[in-house]
Amino acid sequence: MSLIWDTTDHYSNYPEEIKKQYRKNYIKHLNNFTYWIDDISKYNEFNLSWWLSTVASRDERESNLYHYLCIYFTLKNKKKNFNLHSIIINSTALKRILIKEYKNIFFIKVKKNKFYLEKLFFKNIIFYFFQFIFIKLIFFKRKMKSNLILVGTYVLNRKNYNFYGNLYKSKNILLVPVFTNISLKNFIFYTLNLYRSKKILFKENYLKFADLFYSFFHKININFSDKKIFFFNKVNFFDIILEEIKSNRYLRSVLQGYLNFFFFRRIKKANINVIELMNSFENQIPDKGWNLGANKYYPDASNLGYQSVSYHPQFQNLYPTNTEYESKILPKNIYLNGNFFMKERKKFCKKINFYLAKDFKFKKTYTIKKDIEILILLSGIESHDIQLLKIIVKNYNYFKKKNIYVYFKFHPILDSKNIFKNISSFNFFKEIKGNGSIIIQRSKIVITSSFTAGLYEALIRNCLTLLYSMHPLDYRLYEKFNYLNNLLFFEDLKSMVNILDIYIDKKIILSNKNNLKLKKLRAVFFNH
Numbered sequence: 292m293s294l295i296w297d298t299t300d301h302y303s304n305y306p307e308e309i310k311k312q313y314r315k316n317y318i319k320h321l322n323n324f325t326y327w328i329d330d331i332s333k334y335n336e337f338n339l340s341w342w343l344s345t346v347a348s349r350d351e352r353e354s355n356l357y358h359y360l361c362i363y364f365t366l367k368n369k370k371k372n373f374n375l376h377s378i379i380i381n382s383t384a385l386k387r388i389l390i391k392e393y394k395n396i397f398f399i400k401v402k403k404n405k406f407y408l409e410k411l412f413f414k415n416i417i418f419y420f421f422q423f424i425f426i427k428l429i430f431f432k433r434k435m436k437s438n439l440i441l442v443g444t445y446v447l448n449r450k451n452y453n454f455y456g457n458l459y460k461s462k463n464i465l466l467v468p469v470f471t472n473i474s475l476k477n478f479i480f481y482t483l484n485l486y487r488s489k490k491i492l493f494k495e496n497y498l499k500f501a502d503l504f505y506s507f508f509h510k511i512n513i514n515f516s517d518k519k520i521f522f523f524n525k526v527n528f529f530d531i532i533l534e535e536i537k538s539n540r541y542l543r544s545v546l547q548g549y550l551n552f553f554f555f556r557r558i559k560k561a562n563i564n565v566i567e568l569m570n571s572f573e574n575q576i577p578d579k580g581w582n583l584g585a586n587k588y589y590p591d592a593s594n595l596g597y598q599s600v601s602y603h604p605q606f607q608n609l610y611p612t613n614t615e616y617e618s619k620i621l622p623k624n625i626y627l628n629g630n631f632f633m634k635e636r637k638k639f640c641k642k643i644n645f646y647l648a649k650d651f652k653f654k655k656t657y658t659i660k661k662d663i664e665i666l667i668l669l670s671g672i673e674s675h676d677i678q679l680l681k682i683i684v685k686n687y688n689y690f691k692k693k694n695i696y697v698y699f700k701f702h703p704i705l706d707s708k709n710i711f712k713n714i715s716s717f718n719f720f721k722e723i724k725g726n727g728s729i730i731i732q733r734s735k736i737v738i739t740s741s742f743t744a745g746l747y748e749a750l751i752r753n754c755l756t757l758l759y760s761m762h763p764l765d766y767r768l769y770e771k772f773n774y775l776n777n778l779l780f781f782e783d784l785k786s787m788v789n790i791l792d793i794y795i796d797k798k799i800i801l802s803n804k805n806n807l808k809l810k811k812l813r814a815v816f817f818n819h
Contacts, residue, residue: 293376298362299402301678303761303782309365309373316364317357317763324357325349325607325639327522331532332614334514341513342579342620343548345539346532350575350608352672353544356528356535357607359385363526366393384530411541412507418475419503419546426482426495433489435563440464441492443551443570443581446473446481447703465492469551469577471543472704494554497561506549511536548580555584565589572596572622574608579620586619596622597648601744601816602631602771604764612639631815650817659732664695664795666723666734668749670742671702677710679740679759682784689788690719693795698723700730702743736794738787741765750778751813753806755794757781775808 294306305313328349335341345354359382366373366389377398380386386399393399444466468491470478485491513536515529522528539545558565568585572578578596585594600609611621626648627633633645667683669676683697690697698721699714701707707714707722714720723730727745731737737749738757741764749756750772758768760780772778781787 293374295377295379296373296375297379297402298358299379299381301674301761302763303678312368313361313365314763316361316368320360320364321357321607321764324360324522325610325612329612329614329639331515332612332618334516336614336618338512338514339549339552339583340509340511340536342583342618343545343552343576344511344513344536345542345545345576346535348574348576348579348608351605353539353542353576354535355382356531359531360522360526360528363388382531382534384534387530388526388528408538408541415541415543415546416507418478418543419506419550421475422470422478423495423498423500423503425479426493429482429486430493430496432496433492436463437564438463438566439564440567440569441467441565442568443467443469445469445471445571446478464490466490467492467494467554469547471547471577494550497557498550498553499557502550502553502557505553506546507541509549511540542576544576548576551577551580552584555581555588559588565592567593567595569595569597570622572598572625573600573606574611574615574621582622583620586623594623596625598625598632598636599628599650599744601747602635602768603741603744604767605741605762610636610638610640611643613642616640616642629816659729661733661735663698663723663730663734665690665697665736665738665791666730666754667697667699668727668731668737668739668743668745669699669701669705670740670745671704672742673705673710675740675742675761676702676705678761679738680711682759682787683738684717685784686788687717687719689791695719695795696721698730698734700724700727700745736791741768747812747816750775751809751816753777753809755779757787757790759787772812775812777809 294309296306296309297304302310302313328347332341332347335347341347346356348354349357351357359380362378362380362385366378375397377400378389379400379402380389381402381404383401383403386401389399440463442464446468468481473481482493511533513533515532568581568589570578570581572582582594582596585592598609600606603609615621621643624644624646625636626646627636628648628650630647633647636645637643667679669679696719699707699711700723701711714722728748731745731749731754732752734749734752734754736757737745737754738759739746739749740759741762746756746758754777756778758765758778758780760766760769760782765780769780779790781790
């Protein structure tokens with residue numbers, strides 16, 4: 292039977308024999324991919340348009356470049372064994388590469404999102420121009436005290452998200468909001484609620500419209516070595532790299548990276564004295580813009596980054612590289628929340644100064660009745676959340692037959708109305724809002740993915756945790772944490788139901804002996 296491989300679909304839905312080969316290539320080439328991007332970075336050490344591109348980010352949530360590379364090698368290694376009828380991709384540049392070798396073997400179709408770039412442009416240019424005008428009209432520049440401490444804070448929905456706990460305590464702190472995942476409505480509510488606040492500094496009061504104009508319309512100018520555009524000295528990925536950079540140039544994260552950089556240039560020109568800076572550092576594009584600006588215009592200031600994220604090996608951006616270090620796009624000092632990460636985050640660069648900070652997530656532990664039978668914990672990454680929701684919805688009749696209510700906790704950056712509008716039409720499905728930590732503690736069974744830190748909190752709270760294995764690197768979690776009795780993996784609907792049958796019908800209670808193992812995990816993950 293001829294196969295159709297839709298590479299634009301979720302990895303979990305690939306034909307089994309293709310998925311197996313894709314997984315092998317994903318694991319095999321991952322480190323070399325980082326070294327390759329790092330080599331290209333050496334030719335663009337002081338190039339803003341490179342560092343603030345999705346390709347340089349090495350973040351699979353922002354760029355498809357590594358995905359395309361894995362597609363190429365999956366086909367290359369098994370072209371005689373796959374009985375492919377057709378392959379569906381979303382890159383014209385990749386098609387030009389594939390068609391040279393496979394034109395007479397299988398059909399190559401390109402699925403393009405019509406007017407994607409145009410929609411992205413108009414959506415974000417409207418958002419940012421409104422944001423600039425609104426803040427400049429409503430808020431006035433304040434008189435600045437000397438020796439300021441600026442702390443970047445991401446705004447989720449209508450409030451600042453606290454990534455730092457009690458890491459900063461100074462009275463001179465000003466919070467600098469970063470707007471990446473927020474609607475215009477929530478933006479207006481957020482800003483109006485802070486009208487009289489003396490603790491907020493809006494970048495837009497200092498940025499010029501020329502900065503915004505440049506962020507949208509700058510010329511992309513990347514330097515490439517003839518050798519470095521060839522991955523493994525075999526494949527010329529030059530066209531795909533350019534396609535990726537151009538097609539993602541209007542992403543809000545990219546635009547925010549530029550605005551963060553220009554913000555520091557503007558306040559330096561205004562002679563505002565800053566002695567310390569801090570940002571929630573995940574080495575994403577807005578972080579790169581923040582640190583490039585901070586290190587260039589305030590080289591003598593203490594520039595700190597706090598990385599509160601847990602173990603997510605698929606997010607390669609969490610692992611800084613030598614060229615990123617040499618190019619000063621990193622904080623001078625980076626604080627981590629557990630000993631586990633001190634060595635792990637130095638995988639590609641040994642020179643970085645990492646320090647331990649006290650984690651605040653588990654400072655308070657409450658004795659809470661576990662009154663939620665099953666909790667679905669979502670990550671905020673749309674494609675993966677939709678995939679998890681699909682398998683839960685397919686199992687609806689199972690929950691109905693068992694008379695079990697299933698609760699859904701959506702991530703603050705991705706509201707239920709965006710991915711599960713009709714949740715209310717399912718009588719046994721309920722959305723639950725509120726403090727995520729307490730909701731997890733109330734839950735007996737948590738079904739989630741490897742893309743959220745809630746996975747580790749569910750484990751430490753001694754919930755029976757079912758991990759939907761839907762990424763090539765999920766095996767690493769199994770290797771590291773299979774000693775935990777309350778962590779179980781499933782890959783499809785059938786295996787999930789088999790696990791639930793055991794733990795629901797037979798009412799198996801997790802042994803307290805597992806607590807010693809969980810204490811060990813908590814000790815290395817979360818410093819106290």
